[in-house]
Amino acid sequence: MSNFSSPRFIFITGGVVSSLGKGIASSALGALLRARGYKVRLRKLDPYLNVDPGTMSPTQHGEVYVTDDGAETDLDLGHYERFTGVPSRQSDNVTSGKIYSSVIAKERRGDYLGATVQVIPHVTDAIKDFIRADLTDEDFCLCEIGGTVGDIEGLPFLEAIRQFRNEMGHENCLFIHVTLLPFIKSAGELKTKPTQHSVRELLSVGIQPEILLCRSERSIPEGERKKIGLFCNIKPECVIEALDVDTIYDVPVKYHEQGFDEQVLRYFGLPATEKPDLTPWKKIVQRAREPEGEVTIAIVGKYTSLLDSYKSLAEALAHGGIANNVRVNLSWLDSQVFEKDGALSALDGVNGILVPGGFGERGTEGKIRAAQFAREQKIPYFGICFGMQMAVIEAARNLGGIPTATSSEFGSAGEAVIGLMTEWVKGNQLETRPSNGDLGGTMRLGAYPCALQKDSKVHQIYRADRINERHRHRYEVNITYRDILEKAGLRFCGLSPDGQLPEIVERPDHPWFIGVQFHPELKSQPLAPHPLFTSFIEAAVHQARLV
Ligand code: GLN
Numbered sequence: 001m002s003n004f005s006s007p008r009f010i011f012i013t014g015g016v017v018s019s020l021g022k023g024i025a026s027s028a029l030g031a032l033l034r035a036r037g038y039k040v041r042l043r044k045l046d047p048y049l050n051v052d053p054g055t056m057s058p059t060q061h062g063e064v065y066v067t068d069d070g071a072e073t074d075l076d077l078g079h080y081e082r083f084t085g086v087p088s089r090q091s092d093n094v095t096s097g098k099i100y101s102s103v104i105a106k107e108r109r110g111d112y113l114g115a116t117v118q119v120i121p122h123v124t125d126a127i128k129d130f131i132r133a134d135l136t137d138e139d140f141c142l143c144e145i146g147g148t149v150g151d152i153e154g155l156p157f158l159e160a161i162r163q164f165r166n167e168m169g170h171e172n173c174l175f176i177h178v179t180l181l182p183f184i185k186s187a188g189e190l191k192t193k194p195t196q197h198s199v200r201e202l203l204s205v206g207i208q209p210e211i212l213l214c215r216s217e218r219s220i221p222e223g224e225r226k227k228i229g230l231f232c233n234i235k236p237e238c239v240i241e242a243l244d245v246d247t248i249y250d251v252p253v254k255y256h257e258q259g260f261d262e263q264v265l266r267y268f269g270l271p272a273t274e275k276p277d278l279t280p281w282k283k284i285v286q287r288a289r290e291p292e293g294e295v296t297i298a299i300v301g302k303y304t305s306l307l308d309s310y311k312s313l314a315e316a317l318a319h320g321g322i323a324n325n326v327r328v329n330l331s332w333l334d335s336q337v338f339e340k341d342g343a344l345s346a347l348d349g350v351n352g353i354l355v356p357g358g359f360g361e362r363g364t365e366g367k368i369r370a371a372q373f374a375r376e377q378k379i380p381y382f383g384i385c386f387g388m389q390m391a392v393i394e395a396a397r398n399l400g401g402i403p404t405a406t407s408s409e410f411g412s413a414g415e416a417v418i419g420l421m422t423e424w425v426k427g428n429q430l431e432t433r434p435s436n437g438d439l440g441g442t443m444r445l446g447a448y449p450c451a452l453q454k455d456s457k458v459h460q461i462y463r464a465d466r467i468n469e470r471h472r473h474r475y476e477v478n479i480t481y482r483d484i485l486e487k488a489g490l491r492f493c494g495l496s497p498d499g500q501l502p503e504i505v506e507r508p509d510h511p512w513f514i515g516v517q518f519h520p521e522l523k524s525q526p527l528a529p530h531p532l533f534t535s536f537i538e539a540a541v542h543q544a545r546l547v
Contacts, residue, residue, distance in 0.1 A: 006172075007139060007141040009131065009165075009174070010140060010143070010176060011143050011174070012026045012029075012177075012178065013177050014145075015148060015179045015180075015194075015199070016179050016194045016197075017148065020178050020179070020180055022144055023044075023075075024251055025213055026042055026076070027042065027080050028252040029261065030083055030084040032252050032256055032260070033140055033261065033264075034085070035277060038139040039139045040138060040139065040141070040142060042077075042086070042141075042144070043093065043131070043143045044146060045095075045143055045145050045146060046074055046095040046096070047153040047156075047157055048096060050095055051098050052071065052093070052097070053072060053073065053095075054443075060306075062308030062309055062311060063308060063310060065311075065522065066472045066519065067089055067090060068447040069447075071088075071089070071090035071445075073088065074146070076146075077092060078315070078522065091134035094127070094130045096156070103117060103122050119159075124160040124163055127156060127161075131164060145157050149198055171269070174211070175208065175210055176209060177198070179198050179199075179212060179214055180215050180216070182194065190216060196232060199231075211260070211267070212232060212234055212238065214228070214240065217244050241258050242254075242258070249285055249288065250285045253278050253281050256278060280527050287322045288318070288322060291321065291325055291326045292326060293544070294326055294327040295329070295351040295352065295540040295541055297350065297353070297354055298352070298353050298354070300333050300355050301333075301363075304334050312522050313354075313356055316529075317330065317354075319529035320529055320530075320534050320535075320538075323529040333346055334363065334366075338367075338369045338370055339366045347370065347379070350379065351540035351543045352381070352512075352536060353370055353371075353379055353380070354381075354387065355371060355383050355387030355390055356384050357384055358387075359409075368390050370390075372394050372398060374513065375507065380511060380543055381514070382514060382515075384519060385519060388516055389515075391490075391515045392477050392490065392505060395488040395489065395490050400481075400487070407419075417485075419475060419476065421501075424444055425498055425500075431444070433474075442474075443472050443473055443474050444471050444473055447470050448496065448518070449467070450518070451465065451466050451496075452494050453492075456494075457506050458494055461532060462531055463531075466497075467494075469516070469520055471519070473517065490507060490515075492505055493505065502517065503516065512536065514532070514536075521533070
């Protein structure tokens with residue numbers, strides 16, 4: 001349903017400290033508006049200078065989220081999709097880097113007709129163009145501004161949204177500010193001063209927020225709520241309490257109880273008395289809180305020092321748990337550990353082993369050993385992207401008679417059963433890449449179709465002949481090794497439609513051993529868990545019953 005001729009815009013800023021969960025807050029509001037039947041888009045405006053997060057280390061910035069149309073984006077877009085079910089697009093994430101590159105490219109072309117190119121108006125115009133672009137019949141467009149108010153690099157974005165509201169009219173734009181109310185133990189009080197300062201900072205750039213979302217570990221006493229309203233020029237009912245929760249999927253329900261969506265609708269003069277149906281969210285929360293059992297999954301990876309590096313993966317495993325009514329305990333293991341003798345004992349007692357996506361040679365021998373352990377001990381194994389490649393190298397070395405099997409990602413020594421892709425088919429076109437090109441934005445990115453073999457396990461799991469999954473890789477199993485690898489027990493049960501690129505391998509002689517060249521975790525949602533994760537956790541539950 002689309003209710004309006006043009007979307008209403010909601011801008012979400014953050015103050016006091018970072019990591020307040022602005023992404024979850026925006027997503028939860030998106031979920032509430034969706035539950036009320038509105039059509040939404042969510043966008044992220046990131047003030048950093050990278051053109052996109054694709055070249056950033058996952059241990060610094062967290063996971064790189066990939067969209068269907070092949071953009072490498074901020075992980076918050078993953079939250080947006082998981083909470084709203086609306087697939088994100090290339091046009092939903094912009095950075096200062098991208099804005100400045102487009103402005104500078106225009107300047108070089110002479111498009112500014114001799115003008116002095118400046119932050120105001122040229123950069124701010126480019127930001128406003130981005131906010132308006134690629135919208136059709138959405139009722140609401142929610143734009144989250146990355147970083148914290150007061151950051152130097154965020155200023156052009158705040159200036160742009162200030163101008164935007166003047167142009168579009170106050171009735172069409174709402175500012176929401178997410179802040180922190182720290183609890184000072186010695187005083188036994190929640191402190192409002194940092195929030196007052198943060199709002200003052202926003203006011204100094206011409207932005208008066210209408211709704212404050214106050215993150216807090218304690219309930220906000222009525223007196224404090226009034227005080228915040230008074231000092232920050234906000235109606236007390238628009239000072240919304242955002243308490244810490246035990247599961248993020250409880251956030252929409254909790255925010256609704258605090259009247260968040262109601263105040264948003266009231267601001268826009270829309271009917272707010274009818275209640276949205278939040279039963280599906282309540283069911284998920286109940287299942288997450290009261291599971292009937294538990295399983296432990298070992299994740300053998302390289303970026304285990306920052307769990308945000310595997311955000312979608314952790315969520316997809318939780319969704320698999322919700323679907324099977326079990327708690328999924330995650331044991332994060334640095335694959336390098338397995339390069340020492342005896343270290344595999346860390347895998348004793350786990351009910352499933354997952355080797356996720358990754359880059360570079362460090363830690364790969366450990367991942368290969370983990371794949372071998374899972375194969376030999378008949379423990380469910382899920383190899384995702386790099387994890388599939390490692391399982392293939394393991395089979396080639398230990399069962400296929402190619403002891404030097406390797407990937408060309410690790411240099412030229414050995415026999416490359418995994419090779420660099422320099423061309424592949426996208427739609428009707430051939431995509432080509434030079435072998436020594438730029439790193440940024442040049443992988444095989446985004447959704448590609450894959451044909452499933454009829455009598456395979458994955459065919460049973462997906463209940464489909466053809467699937468579409470998102471990719472992010474440069475290397476690929478070399479199809480010319482198919483015969484050798486099939487003799488080594490790995491069935492090539494999913495291929496690109498032209499039959500050239502192996503997309504899925506599985507082991508028919510194993511209870512659950514599947515490697516996929518794509519990232520299924522990116523498409524899993526709490527209200528629609530991904531079938532591979534549901535099936536993997538089901539296999540882990542089965543494994544747990546056997547031991
Ligand atoms: N490094 C591997 C490649 O580029 C795997 C990438 C990944 O796991 N996303 O093919």
